[in-house]
Amino acid sequence: MNTVINFLKGVVSTIFVMIGCFLMNFYLNQPLGIISIFCGLLGFLILYPAVDKWKETIKFRKNRQE
Numbered sequence: 001m002n003t004v005i006n007f008l009k010g011v012v013s014t015i016f017v018m019i020g021c022f023l024m025n026f027y028l029n030q031p032l033g034i035i036s037i038f039c040g041l042l043g044f045l046i047l048y049p050a051v052d053k054w055k056e057t058i059k060f061r062k063n064r065q066e
Helices: 002-029 034-057
Strands: none
């Protein structure tokens, strides 16, 4: 039962990210207007937590020697 719930959480979160990507794509492809700006802001608010999570996941070393 726990694996089914985790699977459904993954599906729902993927759908939210897809909606955010669709809204950002709409913003980038439409002429500048109130609706496109609103869609862009809404898409950004949806995608920002995903980007923030990836910033935590991807770790870079502070003192990198080349």
